[in-house]
Amino acid sequence: MAVFTAAEGLEMAMEVEKNGEVFYNEAAAKSADPEVKSLFEDLAAQERGHYRLFQRMLGDVRPAPELPAAEYDQYEAYVQSALALALFAGPDKALALAEQAEDRETALRAALGF
Numbered sequence: 001m002a003v004f005t006a007a008e009g010l011e012m013a014m015e016v017e018k019n020g021e022v023f024y025n026e027a028a029a030k031s032a033d034p035e036v037k038s039l040f041e042d043l044a045a046q047e048r049g050h051y052r053l054f055q056r057m058l059g060d061v062r063p064a065p066e067l068p069a070a071e072y073d074q075y076e077a078y079v080q081s082a083l084a085l086a087l088f089a090g091p092d093k094a095l096a097l098a099e100q101a102e103d104r105e106t107a108l109r110a111a112l113g114f
Helices: 006-030 034-059 069-085 091-100 104-113
Strands: none
Touching: 006 034, 006 091, 006 104, 034 104, 091 104
């Protein structure tokens, strides 16, 4: 089982926040309902705030000890797998989810699933 450092956990959290922002911005842009558009714009702004918070926290984290190469390879594979399974695993996936949201209910369900 891979062991994550605080810095690695924060980096993963930053990636999730960044991808969430992509989703919410795209969902807001597609929404014809002013109330839903405003909700998604607010959620995108919150994701930006979370990203900045994690970024500041990352600046305060002390370096972790180096992992042996064999353990690092295992760790890297685990991290990539975990990120691939995340709802907003990359801007492309977040954009695809937002583009599939044809109506208010579908967009909100996708957002709540995150």
